[in-house]
Amino acid sequence: MSDGIPEFAIVGHPNEGKSAVVSTLAEDDTVRVTPYPGETLVCQTFPVVIDGKEVIRFIDTPGFQNPKRTLKWIKGYRGDPAHILSAYLETHAKDPDFRDDCRLLEPIAGGAGIIYVVDGSRPVRNVDLAEMEVLRLTGRPRMAVINCKEDETAYIETWKSEFRKHFNAIRVFNANQATYAERIELLENLKVIDQDWGPALERVISAFKEDWQQRNGMSAQLICDLLETSLSYSITRSFTETTSEKSLKERLQKEYASAIEQIEEKAHRKIRKLFKHNIFNYSLPIHSVLNENLFSRKTWQFLGLTPVQLIAAAGMAGGAVGAVLDLAAAGLTFGIFTSLGGLLGAGWAALGGGKRLARMKVVGLNLGGEQIQIGPIENIQFAYVLLDRALIFYAHVINWAHGRRDYPAQEHPDKGPAKAGLTFEWDDRKRKICQAFYTATRGRDDPRKTSARKALMEMLQEVLLDISSSETRYGVVAQK
Ligand SMILES: Nc1nc2c(ncn2[C@@H]2O[C@H](COP(=O)(O)OP(=O)(O)O)[C@@H](O)[C@H]2O)c(=O)[nH]1
Ligand SMILES: [Mg+2]
Numbered sequence: 001m002s003d004g005i006p007e008f009a010i011v012g013h014p015n016e017g018k019s020a021v022v023s024t025l026a027e028d029d030t031v032r033v034t035p036y037p038g039e040t041l042v043c044q045t046f047p048v049v050i051d052g053k054e055v056i057r058f059i060d061t062p063g064f065q066n067p068k069r070t071l072k073w074i075k076g077y078r079g080d081p082a083h084i085l086s087a088y089l090e091t092h093a094k095d096p097d098f099r100d101d102c103r104l105l106e107p108i109a110g111g112a113g114i115i116y117v118v119d120g121s122r123p124v125r126n127v128d129l130a131e132m133e134v135l136r137l138t139g140r141p142r143m144a145v146i147n148c149k150e151d152e153t154a155y156i157e158t159w160k161s162e163f164r165k166h167f168n169a170i171r172v173f174n175a176n177q178a179t180y181a182e183r184i185e186l187l188e189n190l191k192v193i194d195q196d197w198g199p200a201l202e203r204v205i206s207a208f209k210e211d212w213q214q215r216n217g218m219s220a221q222l223i224c225d226l227l228e229t230s231l232s233y234s235i236t237r238s239f240t241e242t243t244s245e246k247s248l249k250e251r252l253q254k255e256y257a258s259a260i261e262q263i264e265e266k267a268h269r270k271i272r273k274l275f276k277h278n279i280f281n282y283s284l285p286i287h288s289v290l291n292e293n294l295f296s297r298k299t300w301q302f303l304g305l306t307p308v309q310l311i312a313a314a315g316m317a318g319g320a321v322g323a324v325l326d327l328a329a330a331g332l333t334f335g336i337f338t339s340l341g342g343l344l345g346a347g348w349a350a351l352g353g354g355k356r357l358a359r360m361k362v363v364g365l366n367l368g369g370e371q372i373q374i375g376p377i378e379n380i381q382f383a384y385v386l387l388d389r390a391l392i393f394y395a396h397v398i399n400w401a402h403g404r405r406d407y408p409a410q411e412h413p414d415k416g417p418a419k420a421g422l423t424f425e426w427d428d429r430k431r432k433i434c435q436a437f438y439t440a441t442r443g444r445d446d447p448r449k450t451s452a453r454k455a456l457m458e459m460l461q462e463v464l465l466d467i468s469s470s471e472t473r474y475g476v477v478a479q480k
Pocket of ligand 1: 013014015016017018019020021032033034035036037038040063147148149150174175176177405
């Protein structure tokens, strides 16, 4: 910690997940994580930068090469204990047998704290004991991290009892599954490894939390924008007497659906970027409802048409009861773009004079023929589906560890039961805020729009913070 910035070297045996731990802790997906041991030859520093300032650094190291002989040398050392590491480095600088051990111990000699990573799903071996003893003899503040690469838990207790002899703190931390809350917990734990480090690490934790709040604030803005744009979206097209009504209807419906899908996708992409997922384009969990299109039948059955929600929406939306029920009926009979068909199909009928879900109307005459407008969608359920999908996406992105390089074929059973959307559980207060926003967005009263948006923003920030500290998985479609 030479310049007041806490610095930790991530050390251990090759291929135990050191780089994955660095990647997850530093939220950096450029860290090289590979299935082949021995690929990291030099140390690489990954700083965490918040508001343009470095707050903590994690140093990825190659892993021990010759721990038993290193231990033997260190045990035989009779000089000043304060110089033990510099003496070791001097003696072995040119010896290829100790190349990685030197690289690994250099940052520690320079003042870095130690995070020792082991794969806790395998048994403890003698060589591990040698590594732990070397680290203990450095006298530096040190934490052991158990990163289980497999689900095997039989060896964890043995690991812990060995760790108690050698380390100031122990933490189970899975580099592939760690959530935001677990990253903060790990930092809280680091605080106790040495009194002198406490205040600096306290500042790091505050900076992490403030930064998180800021990202939540920006996410809430993006979600409000998404709702505002989608709820007021309409397209206008000219048509002449020669255009067949059926083909025009189908074309416009498709165009409308894909435009809104793109608006949604863009908003999701921006949220993803806020959480620093830049490189790897992982697929969503295989059972996530987000794998479905916004207007697919499954999406609306899953997020839009639960009986509870129908009743709740009916209660809140007053006159919209009929609309919601129409959607239910239409949603089950239409084929492609089921739900859009449900939302707009009836509106198309408005051309013939009916007036129900959405406006699809003749808005003017020009030389070539008439103009027709499709949208906006007139159903508050649409707002809830957009909200649910954005929140499910957010929950997925924030809990998607940066160290992860693939998805396991199976969902992990230890994370508790999964929930569909979030909004159907919302209380009256939250629903009223949504209702007010929905109504304001469609009106022309600007001060009302501003205050409705402010209320939704604040409410969303609350919801996002709740999701950040929760273990619940959302949006997982039940397996058949
Ligand atoms: N399943 C699973 N695999 C992991 C985990 N951590 C690391 N790995 C995998 O183990 C291999 C070695 O990881 P890496 O971080 O490069 O190890 P290092 O040599 O200690 O830096 C890579 O293929 C990782 O994807 C984990 O928590 N779970
Ligand atoms: Mg590595």
